[in-house]
Amino acid sequence: MKATAIAPANIAFLKYWGRTNTEFRLPANASFSMNLSEAKTTTTVSFEKDYSTDDISMEGSVLSQKEKERVVIHLDRIRQIAKDTRRAKVVTRNSFPKSCGIASSASGFAALTMAAQAALGMTLSERELSILARLGSGSAARSIPDGFVVWEYGDTSDESFAHSVFSPSHWDLRDIVVLSETKKTVSSTSGQDAVDTSPLYKTRLSRVKSRLSRMLEAVSLRDIAVFGSLLEEDCLEMHSVMQTQTPPLYYWTEETKHVMKEVLRMRKEGVPAYFTIDAGSAVHVICEGAMVESVLDRLGEVRCIINAPAEGARLSTNHLFL
Numbered sequence: 001m002k003a004t005a006i007a008p009a010n011i012a013f014l015k016y017w018g019r020t021n022t023e024f025r026l027p028a029n030a031s032f033s034m035n036l037s038e039a040k041t042t043t044t045v046s047f048e049k050d051y052s053t054d055d056i057s058m059e060g061s062v063l064s065q066k067e068k069e070r071v072v073i074h075l076d077r078i079r080q081i082a083k084d085t086r087r088a089k090v091v092t093r094n095s096f097p098k099s100c101g102i103a104s105s106a107s108g109f110a111a112l113t114m115a116a117q118a119a120l121g122m123t124l125s126e127r128e129l130s131i132l133a134r135l136g137s138g139s140a141a142r143s144i145p146d147g148f149v150v151w152e153y154g155d156t157s158d159e160s161f162a163h164s165v166f167s168p169s170h171w172d173l174r175d176i177v178v179l180s181e182t183k184k185t186v187s188s189t190s191g192q193d194a195v196d197t198s199p200l201y202k203t204r205l206s207r208v209k210s211r212l213s214r215m216l217e218a219v220s221l222r223d224i225a226v227f228g229s230l231l232e233e234d235c236l237e238m239h240s241v242m243q244t245q246t247p248p249l250y251y252w253t254e255e256t257k258h259v260m261k262e263v264l265r266m267r268k269e270g271v272p273a274y275f276t277i278d279a280g281s282a283v284h285v286i287c288e289g290a291m292v293e294s295v296l297d298r299l300g301e302v303r304c305i306i307n308a309p310a311e312g313a314r315l316s317t318n319h320l321f322l
């Protein structure tokens, strides 16, 4: 049987950076994100008796051997649950450019998880899908539920899942991603392996729980000033951890710092816009829908993708191959 799923990427407002268990990708802290309306992955999966090997491809891009292996490992997890040994054909398409500053592993593993389990005749719950997607890529857990999503800390695999805390229509927030040409050279997966070497890591962990509850309160009240300052605080703390790891991880470029300063300047001029940055050089400028034009005016000539809050992963009947 064949199945197709569409899943959004997400932007972390309160970040996941550090794990208590690498194999199960158990995060050291709960995190919070928004699904992105204009950054989606569509994946079609079919399992057949006569396939001799897994055949994995991405439209418009060549996947590395390492990327393919990560997909095969994830297919193996799903095959093991379904007690099925058939090989798969997987075709995937992103609505956004690869390595542009939007993480494709979140949308990619969320779409792969949902499509593969459906293609094997399973109907996993949202919680089960989120846990399974997490094993492929931590942040993929957050691309399963709708809108604004919390991924819970858990002592065991079953306890660490993501769930929706506000629907996409709760707040007309925008994530203006200023696209970056700079490819990151260290993946989030390997970057996090050295998190313990930062003297600031434990300090950040001691602060994120209270920050998350204050952030959720600000989002519930749609208070952009409180939300925005917590957003920047968490981004800067996570990057301070990264930059003080051994070896240090500098994801920022001159362009990153330039856009961050532009955002600070906008605020001085009365435009309530805030920045956040994941494991890459692209700046995500966060503001309310009514402020988008003012932000774009001030950003000038940049390439960007403007995202609204979006629903989570869904099955689709529009397959990518016959």
Ligand code: DP6
Pocket (backbone or CB within 6 Å): 011, 012, 014, 015, 016, 017, 025, 031, 103, 105, 106, 136, 137, 138, 139, 140, 188, 189, 190, 192, 278, 279
């Ligand atoms: C900085 O989810 O990409 O974007 O679990 O190894 O696949 P793996 O890492 P990944 O890490 C995301 C890190 C981040 C923050 C976040 O999205 O919460």
